[in-house]
Amino acid sequence: MKAETNETFLDRLAGVISLKRPTYETLQRDPAATPQSWLIVLFIGLANGIALLSTPLIFTTPGASVEMERFAASVAQAMTFDSAEQQLLALLAGVIIAAVSWYLTAWLLCVIGNRMAAQAGGKVGTEEMRRLVAWGYAPALASFLSPIPFIGPLLALFGALWGLVTGVMAVRAAFDVGIGRAIAIELLAFLAFFLLAVVLITIIVLIALPSI
DSSP: OHHHHHOOHHHHHHHHHTTOHHHHHHHHHOTTHHHHHHHHHHHHHHHHHHHHHHSOOOOOOTTOOHHHHHHHHHHHHHTOOOSHHHHHHHHHHHHHHHHHHHHHHHHHHHHHHHHHHOOTTOOOOHHHHHHHHHHHTGGGGGGGGTTSTTHHHHHHHHHHHHHHHHHHHHHHHHHTOOHHHHHHHHHHHHHHHHHHHHHHHHHHHHHHGGGO
């Protein structure tokens, strides 16, 4: 236990990025890592909000109906943040979306992983999974470097891709499975998340279209 309490945030970050399994196992069983997990999700949400502010949203709708063109134009207008209040709302939205995605992803991984792993030692709890998922997101913090000319976007892309690898390692550590089953659990959770997102977006579009 002493080794766990003496680990700093940077120690754990280095362990996660370098795929040291003992680091993941420590994070899973250490409740003190939960506030750190929230910190990671908060920073990633801010990074997403900054990306939303700095990336212009342009829709091209060739052959689309008049209603769809109007809807696309209204969405593009809504995603243009000119005032300080709108920019603050964009940052807040980035944090909220990151937190909701974090909770939902961890829950899906728990449901799917506990069924597929069938561990004799008991099921993985949602709080344990949330800690591992948040730390698995850690390489995506490289997105803060994206404003750096040329090398920044490359580092951000590498961070996002490496986050897929650390995510698989988090699942392996949580459910004590091989890499093949860990990838399968990740893919199934991603597909479930994607389907839920599509359903939600479809409902929003259907509600919004009549008002345009």
